[in-house]
Amino acid sequence: MLSLSIIFKSIFIGFFTGFIASIPLGPSGLESINRSISHGFKEGYKVSLGAVSADIFYIIVINLGLLKILSHNQRFEGLFWIVSGFVLILFNKISKKTVSSNSNTRKLCTHHASNSFFTGFFITLLNPTTPSLWIAISGTVLSVWRLHGRLYYSFALCSMILGSISWFFILNFLAIKGVKMLKSDFSAKTSQILNYLLFILGIFFIILGLFKFIFRGGFI
Structure with a gap:
C-alpha cells in the first residue's frame, strides 16, 4: 500500500540531495x-x-554494476583520469579561441556555443570524480529508498535529478545577472580566469592519473 508521507519524504530528500550535491563547482560547472x-x-x-x-x-551504469571495473582496476582508473585531463585541456584551448571582441571571432563563438550540450555531457562523463560521487550517493541515500521499493526509489531519483537541474538554473542565472551588473570588460576577464582554472584542473587530473597508473598500477 502506498504511503503519501513516504512519497513526499522521498521527493523532498531526493530534491535537496541532488541540489546540494551539485553545488561544488566541478569542470562542467565552471564551463x-x-x-x-x-x-x-x-x-x-x-x-x-x-x-x-x-x-x-552514470546512475544507469551504476545500477547495472558496470562501474566495478573502474573501482577494482587501478590502471584503468589512472587512464580515466589522464584522458579526463587531456579533454579538459582540449576544451580549454577551444574556449580560448572563441573569446575575442572582433566580429570574426564572434562567428566562431556562435558555432562553438551550438555544441554546449555535448560539451557539458563529455566533460562530466569523462570527469573521474563523477562516478565516485554517484557511487557514494547510490550506496547511501538511494540505497535507503531502494529498500522501500521501486516506486519510492524512482520518486527519490527523479527528484534528485530535478534538484540538480534547479541548482544549475540558479547558478547560470546568477552568473549572467552578475555580469550585467558589473563593468563591460568583466565578462572577458572572468572567462579568462575560468579557462585558466580548467587548464590547471586538467593538468592536475593528468598528474594524478599518471600517479595512479604507474605507482598504484603495479609497475613500481
Whole structure:
C-alpha cells in the first residue's frame, strides 16, 4: 500500500540531495558559467543539461554494476583520469579561441556555443570524480529508498535529478545577472580566469592519473 508521507519524504530528500550535491563547482560547472558569461544564459544552461545527462548515464551504469571495473582496476582508473585531463585541456584551448571582441571571432563563438550540450555531457562523463560521487550517493541515500521499493526509489531519483537541474538554473542565472551588473570588460576577464582554472584542473587530473597508473598500477 502506498504511503503519501513516504512519497513526499522521498521527493523532498531526493530534491535537496541532488541540489546540494551539485553545488561544488566541478569542470562542467565552471564551463557552464564560462558559457553563460561569454555566450548567454541559454548556452551556459545547455552545458548544465549536458552534465545532468551524463549524471543520469552514470546512475544507469551504476545500477547495472558496470562501474566495478573502474573501482577494482587501478590502471584503468589512472587512464580515466589522464584522458579526463587531456579533454579538459582540449576544451580549454577551444574556449580560448572563441573569446575575442572582433566580429570574426564572434562567428566562431556562435558555432562553438551550438555544441554546449555535448560539451557539458563529455566533460562530466569523462570527469573521474563523477562516478565516485554517484557511487557514494547510490550506496547511501538511494540505497535507503531502494529498500522501500521501486516506486519510492524512482520518486527519490527523479527528484534528485530535478534538484540538480534547479541548482544549475540558479547558478547560470546568477552568473549572467552578475555580469550585467558589473563593468563591460568583466565578462572577458572572468572567462579568462575560468579557462585558466580548467587548464590547471586538467593538468592536475593528468598528474594524478599518471600517479595512479604507474605507482598504484603495479609497475613500481
